[in-house]
Amino acid sequence: MKQVNALVLRAAGINCDYETQYALELAGANAQRMHINELIKKPEILESMQILVFPGGFSYGDDIAAGKILANQVQHHLGDIVRKFIDDGKLVLGICNGFQVLVKTGILPGLAGADNKTQTVTITNNDSAKFDDRWVYLQPSSSSKCVFINKDQRIYLPMAHGEGKVVTKTPEILESIKSNGHIALRYVDENGNTGDFPINPNGSMESIAGLTDSTGRVLGLMPHPERFVRKTQHPRWTRLGGEISVDGMIIFNNAVKYVEENL
Amino acid sequence: MKHWRFEVYDREGFTDVHGKAVLDDIRELGIDEVTAVSSTRVFMIDGDIDEAFAQRIAQELLSDTVCQECFIGRMPVPESQQKATIIEVHLKSGVTDPVSGSVMTAISDMGKDVEQVRTARKFVIYGDITEQQRDLITRRVLANDCIEDVIYGVDSEPPSPHLGDYKLELKKLELINLSKDQLVELSKSMDLFLDEKEMLAIQDYFKSINREPTDVELETLAQTWSEHCVHKTLKSSIDLDFNGEKITFKNLLKETVFGSTQELNKDWCISVFEDNAGVIEFDESDAICFKVETHNHPSALDPYGGASTGIGGVVRDPMGTGLGAKPIANSDVFCFGMPDMKLADVPKGVLHPRRVMKGVVAGVRDYGNRMGIPTVNGAIYFDDRYTANPLVFCGTVGMLPNDKCFKHGKPGDLVVVVGGRTGRDGIHGATFSSGSMTHEHEDIFSHAVQIGNAIVEKKVLDTLIQARDRDLFTSLTDCGAGGLSSAVGEMGEKLGVKVDLEKVPLKYSGLSYTEIWISEAQERMVISVEPDKIDEVLALFSSEDVEAVVIGEFTDDKKLTLSYDGTQVGQLDMEFLHDGIPKYSRQAKWHTPNLVEPDMQEKNDYVLDLKKILSSYNVASKEWVIRQYDHEVQGNSVIKPLCGVTNDAPSDAAVVMPKFDSDKGVAISCGMNPLYGDIDPYWMALSGIDEAIRNIVCVGGNSKRIALLDNFCWGNCSKPEILGALVRASQACKDGALAFSAPFISGKDSLNNEFIMDDGTEVNIPSTLLISAISIVDDVNKCLTMDFKAAANNICVVGITSNELGGSHYYQVNGHKGANVPKVDLELAAKIAEKISGAIEKGLVASAHDCSEGGLAVALAEMAFAGDLGVDVDLSKLIRSEKCTRADIALFSESNSRYVLEIAPDKFAEFEDFMQPLPVSYIGKVTQDKKLVVDDGRGNKVLNSDLDSLKDAWQKPLAW
Structure with missing residues (x-):
């Protein structure tokens, strides 16, 4: 079996790096945690990697806005090499704070033909104006070509954020990400229907929970797949007995499988 | 150097959630005249930057151009049919501004270094309100006197926190010849919270070494002997009158709580009542430790800051246990006054219980969540008697390797302070929390309140665990109550220690040696490092942007020696410092009250x-808190x-x-x-x-x-x-x-x-x-x-x-x-x-x-x-x-x-x-x-x- 190498990028305030590394390892990857200062010093490390993950946390305290300062740092020190990483056909995953970083660098939604260095979409304060930890159902969008998800499989994951509301600069951009398959995941109820709070927990436009770029090889999502890789992490595992699918693993397994088959 | 001001606000069509939350709080106060509130974030940046770069800062960094606008300079008062009141809230000089450092880092990522960044919040309140209402809104909703200054209108700027350079001025005090009354007076005037007996013991000590004390020596004793640090009440001898029967304890704690632990003598207890947290066995390779602290007085004055530094402080306890534990869970228990208390019934100098609760929850939320520690357990109790004295219990569970459960510092090791810089925050926290509160506390002890910066602590944690796993230090402890004075004093208790106070990194200039020594500025740990490992230690911390500085050396002279710029400013014998506190005997009485059962009518349906x-506050669902x-x-x-x-x-x-x-x-x-x-x-x-x-x-x-x-x-x-x-x-x-x-x-x-x-x-x-x-x-x-x-x-x-x-x-x-x-x-x-x-x-x-x-x-x-x-x-x-x-x-x-x-x-x-x-x-x-x-x-x-x-x-x- 081919060796799949994944890099979990740390920075001041990132706090989901261990469990993200563990989830990648469970999926069969060789995963490594690395501080951004080290990667800036030795950017060539990325050449041996096939998956780059921006994990969750509060990078730099989310001062100014969630993910903003880390995005600024990535933009000025790693922007070109991350874009090359994507152009080389490799995978990038941003979870929660990592999703915020990907959006705030312009890497997502990564519309075809755009320069993708300026922001067209952002992730801002929840409508409730509060941090919120709850489990949500997510429906993959049928038009999405995102390689991380199973198109027909609704999944259940925990989320925990205060700034998760996805908004676009203009209605045209929203239309464009919608019609070009950039919406990877939507918040729905257990039957797959969209709705208001708490089904859409933060007021995101179009109930967007996750976005992919034009290649389908970049995924950013607010919920935390790395927090559901074992059955005892399900909030109702004591009721459900054996019948629990650990949905978080779908995303990591698909990533590893994609690398094995395509890179 | 130029002063730039940036105002960031939400673009039309995007909800201003903070403004809306403020409006809700104003409505809760019963002020219906206010129709809308808009909130703006203000950044004040001093540095050699030109207009073009300022524009880049505005567009690329400070504002989210998708949903926000940024105005460079001072926004004119918006045109409106209604009266608009502008209220700007600035942090007081000397109070930590966590955002400042991040913004400076970000600007340097963009290619320029600036001198200083400060932030503020600006609110425009629409509606015909009176000056009295404006002040009420400010006091109850927008700002906290303890840590914030308020500017009404549009012109003035807050003062700079820099106070000019400090020149050593050694302060000697006259103590030896004071009368009992004068001793008590001295304790009071210096806010030492030491009583007559303790002051007399100190006087005797200085008589015996035949000299007058310096201010820093008295302050050190006051910190070390504070109720907060030594638990003198629980350790005192007590005569109890229990329903007329006399029971005597020589040392209450030893004969009760601690005594039972000794009697049980469990082999799975690794370290009890001696380190910053209690340690028990987990499995073959790791141990678990647990500590619960309170942070009550600060939370009464500034619920947000008090609670966040409470959680920040208790997290440092496991971090400072053994050779450092990784926190794995938090537990938080609070006691508040009744949330539906009438505003008019709230005593003078006290915040409304609902405001206290919201602030405390927000403080624990923001600090705990940022640290990446799951808050998994807790409880909240309500009683009128907690209105002026809310209780905030913060607990942290940590995990550490079995072979890292004990410290082994020795003479010759260097004293290294790691993490946050020292400022004028939290002076006298330990002594202040040991006394009663009055309606004037808000004014007098505002300097005892501290502001936390979770990311600094998270960085310290990330690097400290790496240093531990590479065996780079021999001992450590956290800087909590009493600051360096307690932390270094405790680590050097059995050895002796010399500290050069001018080496301690400061947030701003102007601090005296005493302020440096007793400041309770947050997010600091002290480690002891063998000299041949110091380069590796400093390199490790610096690789993740954590400040670590050598400030002294452990010795074998059993003395605490403090210097500033080469001048000795204080020296105390460790033995007197740690064991010189007079023993107390206290009177206690418990007579079971004569209470009766009520006469309740029996019913058919309950x-x-x-x-x-189910609806009583104590029993009701706490989901609103838990999900945050x-x-x-x-x-x-x-x-x-x-x-x-x-x-x-x-x-x-x-x-x-x-x-x-x-x-x-x-x-x-x-x-x-x-x-x-x-x-x-x-x-x-x-x-x-x-x-x-x-x-x-x-x-x-x-x-x-x-x-x-x-x-x-x-x-x-x-x-x-x-x-x-x-x-x-x-x-x-x-x-x-x-x-x-x-x-x-x-x-x-x-x-x-x-x-x-x-x-x-x-x-x-x-x-x-x-x-x-x-x-x-x-x-x-x-x-x-x-x-x-x-x-x-x-x-x-x-x-x-x-x-x-x-x-x-x-x-x-x-x-x-x-x-x-x-x-x-x-x-x-x-x-x-x-x-x-x-x-x-x-x-x-x-x-x-x-x-x-x-x-x-x-x-x-x-x-x-x-x-x-x-x-x-x-x-x-x-x-x-x-x-x-x-x-x-x-x-x-x-x-x-x-x-x-x-x-x-x-x-x-x-x-x-x-x-x-x-x-x-x-x-x-x-x-x-x-x-x-x-x-x-x-x-x-x-x-x-x-x-x-x-x-x-x-x-x-x-x-x-």
Whole structure:
């Protein structure tokens, strides 16, 4: 079996790096945690990697806005090499704070033909104006070509954020990400229907929970797949007995499988 | 250098959520004139930057161009039909601004370095408000006098925090020839909180070494001898008058709480009452440690800052235990005044309980979430007497390798301070928290309030663990109360230490050597490093942008020596510093009050009482709080704080699984019953222990591996009755620990929680003992939740129900206190806990719930709506004591050591057999129809209610 190498990028305030590394390892990857200062010093490390993950946390305290300062740092020190990483056909995953970083660098939604260095979409304060930890159902969008998800499989994951509301600069951009398959995941109820709070927990436009770029090889999502890789992490595992699918693993397994088959 | 001002606000079409939240709070104050509020963030940047670069900062960094605009300069007053009032809130000079550092880093990422960044918040209030209303809004909603300055209108800028350079000015004090009165006066004028006896001991010391002290020497003694740091009350000798009988303790703590731990002498206790947290065995390679602290006084003045530094402080306790533990879970317990208190009734100098609660929750949320530590357990209690003295208990559980549980610092090691810089914040925190509060505290002790910066602490944690794993230091401790003075003084206690104070990195210039030494600035740790490892240490911290600086050296002269720029500014003998504090003897008295049981009318239907209890603030759902905490970060949660069919029912305790590759877990719970303390502090304490243990047992914790923590928050202990209650509670701790074979491993006290109102009235908090419990779970796959699982399962109650409604919620919602406080049959209680733990281990139990506040009725209701399944039970089958004759007693008595269990039919025979010979009542069954039905055994349904209305009653009160 081919060796799949994944890099979990740390920075001041990132706090989901261990469990993200563990989830990648469970999926069969060789995963490594690395501080951004080290990667800036030795950017060539990325050449041996096939998956780059921006994990969750509060990078730099989310001062100014969630993910903003880390995005600024990535933009000025790693922007070109991350874009090359994507152009080389490799995978990038941003979870929660990592999703915020990907959006705030312009890497997502990564519309075809755009320069993708300026922001067209952002992730801002929840409508409730509060941090919120709850489990949500997510429906993959049928038009999405995102390689991380199973198109027909609704999944259940925990989320925990205060700034998760996805908004676009203009209605045209929203239309464009919608019609070009950039919406990877939507918040729905257990039957797959969209709705208001708490089904859409933060007021995101179009109930967007996750976005992919034009290649389908970049995924950013607010919920935390790395927090559901074992059955005892399900909030109702004591009721459900054996019948629990650990949905978080779908995303990591698909990533590893994609690398094995395509890179 | 140029001064640039940036104002960032939401673009039209995007909701200004902060403005909206402020508007809601203003409406809550009853000011209806305000029609809208807009909020703006202000950044003030000093540096050599030009217009073009300023534009880049505005567009690329400070504003989110998708949904925000940024105005460079000062926005003119918006044109409006209505009156617009501009209020700008700035941090006071010297108060930490966490955003500042991040913005400076970000600007340097963009290619330029700037001198200084400060931030502020600006609000435009629309509506015709009076000046008085404006001031009320400012005071109650927007700003806190303690840490913030307010500017009305549009012109002035806040002063710079820099104070000019400091020139050494050695301060000698005259002490040797002072009279007793003058000594007391000196202590008062310097805010030392040292009493006459202590001042005399200090005077004797300086007489013996034949010189006058410097200011820093007196300050060091005051910090080290503060109640906060040495627990002089608990360690003093006490004569107790217990209902006329005299009982003498030479050292209360040693003879009660700590004494029981020694007597139990468990081999799985690794380190108890000696380090920053108590340490117990986890598995072959790792140990678990647990510490709970209080941060009450600061939280009263600045709820947000006080609570966030409270959590920041307790997180540093495990970090500073052994050679450093990684935090794996937080537990937070709060006590507040009633949230619906009328504004007019709030005493002068005190914040409204609702504001305190919102601030405390936000502070714990922002700090705990940023640290990446799941907040998995907690409780909130409400009582009027907490209005001026809210209690904030913060606890952290950590994990550390078995071979890193002890420190081994030695002479020659370097003293290295790691993390945050030192500023003028938190001066006199330790001494201030040791005294009573008055309505003037807000003004006098504002400098004792600190602001946290979680990311600095997170960076320290990330690097410290790496340094630990590379064996780069020999000892460490956290800088908490008393600052460097306590931390360095403690590490050098058995050795001796020299510190060069000018080497301590400062946030801004102008601090005197004494301020540097006693500042309680947050996020600092002190480590001791062998000289040949210092380069590697400094390189490691610097690689992740953490400041680490050598400030001195450990010696073997058993002296504390302080210098500034080469001049010695203080020297004390370690022996006097740590052991010179005079021993006290105190008088305590407890006479059991003569209370009577109320005369309650017997009824046929108690649904209304049940709903009232479910809706009482103490019992009501805390979901609003719980969801604001990240309880799943680190991916270790097994039993979360919320459970049940719709993930919103109350779990008894939390279970986390700290290692990805092991099914071993840790269960964490708490128990606390301040209402019982008014009747009898002894039974209150035992009830707390029994409750904490019940909670652990209910989720599947091992009953034979439970360790306990005590946190005493008491009123003014110079009053014999209040101290008497403390002594009685301590005795109960000993009896409880021995009976359950559950040792206390750590504890903390916060005494003198008394508030003196402007008219001189003294308000003491209820005697409040928080018992926290921690246990090992051998296999997390066997854990349980409290929600009913399936119809037709059997419901049983283990334990005996007695006529014990004293201090109950049933009496409280009906306006009574009563006399029959719940007691604990120690022998039976321990047997029950052990048996149920065994039954759960064997997989015989489908759900388990602790029967506590609100009694059996509340436990059944909670289990039913949690599982969305009904209940049909018959009270005549309940095993009760002789005096428990009436239905309301059976329903609402809060008798201890009772558990409600759900047993599936196929396990029933084995369970029944296994539980012999303990008192188990098989009272009925889980049903499919969503109703709670309780029959009194004579065909009368004393409870008959649909579940939705019960759940609604429980959820509504705190669904903010």
